[in-house]
Amino acid sequence: MHVRKTFTLLAAAALTLTATSACGSSDSVEAASAGNELSGAKFVIGSKDFTENIMLGQIAVQLLKAHGAEVEDKTNLGGTVPNRKALESKSIDMYWDYSGTGWIEHLKNATPIPDAAKQFKATADEDLAKNKIRWVGPTPLNNTYALAIRSEKAKELGVKTISDVVKLAKTNPDQASLCVESEFSTRDDGLPGLSKAYGLNLPKDKISQLDTGVVYTETDKGQTCNFGEVYTTDGRISALGLTVLQDDKHFFPIYNAAVTVRDETYQKYPALEKVLKPVIAKLDDTTMRKLNAQVDVDGEEPSKVSADWLRTSGFLGKSDA
Incomplete structure (x- = not known):
């Protein structure tokens, strides 16, 4: 059950929690200059x-700073709802979101558009x-649920x-246990919609709501759950030897x-x-999996990995320092 890798990931999770538990984690990265297109601009960036x-x-924080902007770092602000509300109320100026989430x-x-370009444009x-x-986008990366x-x-179970x-x-039914995040458990594009679309009826005692990182490690252990909700660009999928089921x-x-x-x-x-x-344009699935793994598997700080x-x-x- 990948005991060594699970231990590594747990240690990395502790490091990641320390690195990202508060906003403004980019202070340790040296300032750089790549242009002055945004000189005089001030932005508050969430995530x-x-x-x-x-x-x-963090990529946005570092990039806009390098092009002359003054940036207040409010990354790690919370889930989808807090970020969207902060954007609408002008508490932040921008954050990264996903086309499926927006739609x-x-x-x-109610119904997603299967063509990526059409979905984004709509x-x-x-x-x-x-x-x-x-x-502003889109990236090539498609970080869908799975x-x-x-x-x-x-x-062993013959599931594909x-x-x-x-x-x-x-x-x-005893084998059909599922670990999910709290947000996934309530979203229309999460468990409620999935259950309706597939006719999936799981007893409440077979569904565990856990933090993101714990979903992966518990799915790997196979004690709390056999199945886990994952992100397809997450580096922990390959690191833990998990199999993604076909939608x-x-x-x-x-x-x-x-x-x-x-x-x-x-x-x-x-x-x-x-x-x-x-x-x-450079942020595709492969690139994102590698960057995610540097944080979630290797325990590096998101600000450093991004920079x-x-x-x-x-x-x-070049660094200004």
Whole structure:
């Protein structure tokens, strides 16, 4: 059951918690200069509270600073709802969100669009028209939800798809235990919608709500749950040897990341697009899995991982120090 890797991940989780438990974790990274397009601009940048979104937030913090902006770091602000409310109330100026989240959660559409480009355009167009929120992107990365199980258990139970889990819940319910995050347990694009789409009926005592990192380690252990809700760009999937089940009914939406910013801020600082777009274009699934693994598996700080990637990718100039 990958005992050594599980121990490594638990140790890394402790390091990550220390590194990201408060806003403003980028102070330890040296300032760099890559241009002055945003000289005189002031931004407050938020992020959600899981590793990938914190790192995307840190990428924005480091990048905009390098282009002359004054930035207040409010990454690791909380879940989707607190960030969206903070954006709308002008407590923050921008944060990274995902096209599927925008379409289902913010815009309250019931049916996702299977084509990635069409899904993003529909989300961006509707959010701008209705809420004056602009989406700058999208990234190639698609961080959609999935269900995973440790590989040896998948072979034992003969499960390859989510439909197989539905069958298992009927024939051997004791084996159909599931670990999820609290947010996933209530979202329309999470467990309620998944259960409806697949006809998945799990007893309440077979569903455990845990913190993100604990979902992975408990799925790997196979004691609290056999199945876990995961993010497809998470580096812990391969590190723990988990198998991602096929979403054979194509329930989960496409979640391409983008910077969401109020249109008034975008119009005031049009150089945001020029600065952000080249970086956005480089953030694909493979890149994001590697960056996520550096934090969640290796225990590095999100601010350092983000700045190192920007620098080695040629997006930061030389250090001012």
